[in-house]
Every structure is written in structure tokens, then in C-alpha cells.
Amino acid sequence: MAILETNELSITFGGHVAVNTVSIQIPEKKFTSIIGPNGAGKTTFFNLLSGQLSPTGGSIYFKGSEITGLSAMERTRMGIGRSFQITNVFPNLTVLENVRVAVQSEAKVRYQMAAHFLHYKKFLDKAYEILEKVFLTDKAEMLAANLAHGEKRKLEIAMLLALDTEILLLDEPTAGMSLEEVPAIIAVLKQIKEQKDRTIVLIEHKMDMIMDMSDEVLVLYHGELLAKGTPQEIVENEAVQSAYLGGDFHGQST
Amino acid sequence: MRLGNIDKTTWIYLGIALALFIVPFILTGRSAQFIMIQIFIFAIFAMSYDLLLGYTGIISFGHVMFFGIGAYSTAIFMDRLDASIGALVLAVAVAVILAAIVSFIVGMLTLRLKSHFYAMLTLGLAGLFLVVAEKWRPLTGGFDGFTFRVPDLLSTSESLYTLSLISLILIFFGLRRFTNSPFGKVLMTIRENEERTESLGYNVLHYKVIASVVSGVVASFAGVLYMLSLRFVDTSVFATDITIDVLLMTIIGGVGTLVGPILGAGLVELAHHWLSGLSDVHWIFERWIILYGTVYILVVIFFPLGIVGTIRKKMAKRTAVQARSIKK
């Protein structure tokens, strides 16, 4: 069953059609990847799914009910969480605080004003648990602004994990990471996949990663859905190959 | 709460607070005590301002209106009812409720919009309050204002000192709790990145409006204390100069901290006092605004984080260096 569905979803930026009548179904508790060259509209498509942008046409459904008009906040509360391609953390808070604020939201501790946050030890424990997963434990007390780029990417993922949503939308989580850091992130994604209780949607360029993990792959090209299928089907798809200029989509790294 | 749970900085603050209670026995002069009282009052006011500016990232150009609401409530109740503690309690209640209502309405109207709307609407409303205070002569005495008596209990300089200091201490620790609560952390994430806070599932508008209300209420209480110390009210309690004063106090001391505005209030009030003493020497010392502009520019250039912010950053750097050298 599809947990997330779009029907003829489109958005236009002053004449430029960034996403063009895309209709897809994201199967529940499966691993779906979205690929496509830079500028294909992948991030914009995520922005539509998570409510950062409102579509100029079409509709979005979550578990069968329409969510097209809902805000980003409402969609997160419903269970659609996302990470950002351009790192989007809180620079003047510590790494731990960044994650804790996300944990706090998930736990619905929103308006408590009188108790010191240290009283909420279970949130701290959960935040530390997540930091350990992404290998940031020793950076917990550092200001997020002072992290290296790859570490900020990890924090971005940690914040998504902390939200503990049914759907995880990951926008190029390993982009700009050093090669040594990538396996750790792949391990985290695999672990979530193996729990089989989450729906993962991943935007990536690293084809080996996609071939290895995806149940289904969607290809966006000039804002349109060019193809969908199993990883094997996509590799063999001629339209996809010509879109990537003769199958040159191994080793795309941007 | 067990004593063992209280952290070191809290003990330091408590120590300083206790020491301040002894000051009136040393500084026995009325004018010295008066300056200290002014510092305490403006420290409270500046903390309330920093809750908006430093913690939540909301700019207000009319914060003085809450101060003025507190001031006029007190003056009018003392004048019209009687100079009793009962009337004072009533004045505080009215001030707090009025400030809460006004800050709630202003917040609901503007905080969902871009940040300058809040700044402009508060500025406009403060101007409106000023005009009303000027025109509603029978109640306010208009431009000239009026003098009034305060409850006997608070008529000595020492008792007022004690009341202001106790208020400062309670509000400081209260706001410290507030900013360190789960709620307070969300205010900081709003300051850092509003959209991201929303996408984590927080209703940003609710947080901003609540911050606006808490800030307005605290500011109105500062206005109440101010009246008890002056025993005279005129329309200057709604003047934009006062907003600029607290803005300066907050920025000099360090935005996003509570100790910063207290230090800033101390420095600015002392500078006021000292400079007005110099006005006999040269007319330029009467022109606050020139000096302010200069100080303001210098601070923004050399201490963009304010005093407390700069010290904190230095200390954070040092601990980071230490941590690194320990690892090696």
C-alpha cells in the first residue's frame, strides 16, 4: 500500500516548471530512491512533500487523505520527517541541544516552561543514543557552527532520526562527506531499513548505494518522472541511460 | 530541590545577590542608593527586552509602552485610591493584565508576519500611548504629570532598595528557569532558524506570542518599581529614549544572556549619572544621543556579542583548546 502519493504534482517558478505533473506512489515500509541529474527537481519535489513549498498544481496524499494544504509543521507531526540537502541546523546551539529539541518535539514536550530541561533526563538519554549512532558523541557539547561540514551532515541526519517519524525523507545525506564518513551513514540507513517499520525515501547520486539498498527507484529528469522500477530495471532502462548521456551515472558525486 | 543539585554558577549568583543586600549599609547616601535602585529596575526591564531580542530574535522599537503601562497604573492607583499596599497590589495586577493583553494582541497581529512588523507596530502603539497620556489630562495630568505618595512601608530608600533587589533576584532566577526550560530552548531555535523550527513540528507563532507576553508583563513590573522610586509620573515614561536605553543596555551587556542586560543596565545608568554631572563642564555631555550613537557604534564594531557574550566565547575557546590538548 502506498503511504505517500502524489497526483499530477507540479510547481512553477516564474515560468520555469521545476516539477511537472509528477504522479508517484511511495510504498509503505519500503526503501525508495529518487535519482536524477542536478537541477532535475528532486529537492523541489521533497519541498512539496514536506510542505516547505506549496504546489501550483496537483495534490498529495498521506495514508489516503489529502495533505496538500497542510503546513510543514502539521506534516511533521503527522509523521513525515525530512533532512535537508543544504545543512539546516541551529548554529549557536550545541550539537546535543540541536538533537534534543527534535527529541522534545517528538515527545510532544512543547510548552513546558517551568522545569529545567535537565529534569527531562530521558530526552537527554535519547539524544545521546542518537548521537552515538551517527558518531557525534564526542562533539555533543560543541556549538553546531563549529562542526566540520561532514559532521554537520551527520547532525542533520541525527535530527531527522530524533523526530522518529514514519516516513524519512533524506536529501543527499552523504553529499560533501569525506569518503571515510560515508559508510557510517550507510550503516545507519541499513539499520533503519532492517527494522522494516519505516518508509525511507532517499535522494542520492551514489549509484552503488542506491543499487544496494533500494526496493524501488524513481528517476526525475527536467522536473518530470522519467522512469520507475527496481534498481535493475532502472539501470537497463534506455531512456534513463540516454538522460545520463550513455549510462554515465556511476560515480556521479555531486 | 536538594541543595546538592544546585550548580556552581547558581551559587555564585546567589552569593552576589546576598552581597548586594549589604550595600545599603555601606552606601548610606540617598543618591547612591537611588542609582542602585535605578540599576535594579532597568536591569529587570532590560532582561525582559533581551527575552525578545536575544532569546527569540524579535526586535521591538516600542518596548517602553509596557514600562509606561506599569508606570501609569501605579501612579493613577496611588493617586486616586490611596497610598496603601492594597492599592499597590491592585495596581500591579492591573499593570500585568493590561500588559499581557496588549502584548498578546500585538503578537497575534504581527508575529506571523516578517519581523519588522512587530518592531513597527510596537513603535506606533508606544507613540499612541504617549499621545493618550498627553491628552487624557483629567487622569494623567497631561504633559506636566503629577506627583503622588507611595505606601509608608516603601517610603524609605532602604526599603525600596530591598524591594527592587528582591524583585530583580526573583525575576532573574525565574527567567533563567524559563530560558533553560524545554520551552526556552525552542525560543532559541526560533532565533536561529524559524523555518527549521517549524519543520521540527513546533508552532512558532505560539512560542513568539508567549515570549512577547512574558516580556511585556516583566517590563510592566519594572514600570511599577520605577514609579515607586520616582513618586512622580509624566509622559516621558512612554518616550522612545527609554526603549533605546534598554536596547543599548542589552547590546552592551550581551544579547542572549540574562547577566548581560543586568551589567548593561549598571553601566548605562552609571554613565548617565556620571555624564550628567559633567554637563556643567561642556554642553556636549547633555546630548545623550550623540554619545549613545558613538558608544553604540563602538560596541557593535568591537564587541558584537556584548560583554558577557565576548567573555563566554573566550571561555568556550579556552575549554575547547584544553580539551584538544588533553586528547593529545
Ligand SMILES: Nc1ncnc2c1ncn2[C@@H]1O[C@H](COP(=O)(O)OP(=O)(O)O)[C@@H](O)[C@H]1O
Ligand atoms: N525557490 C526557487 N525559486 C526559483 N527556482 C527554484 C527554486 N528552487 C528550485 N528552483 C529551480 O528548480 C530547479 C530544480 O532544482 P532542485 O529541485 O534543487 O534540483 P535537484 O535537487 O534535483 O538538484 C532548478 O532549476 C532550480 O534552479
Ligand SMILES: [Mg+2]
Ligand atoms: Mg537537490
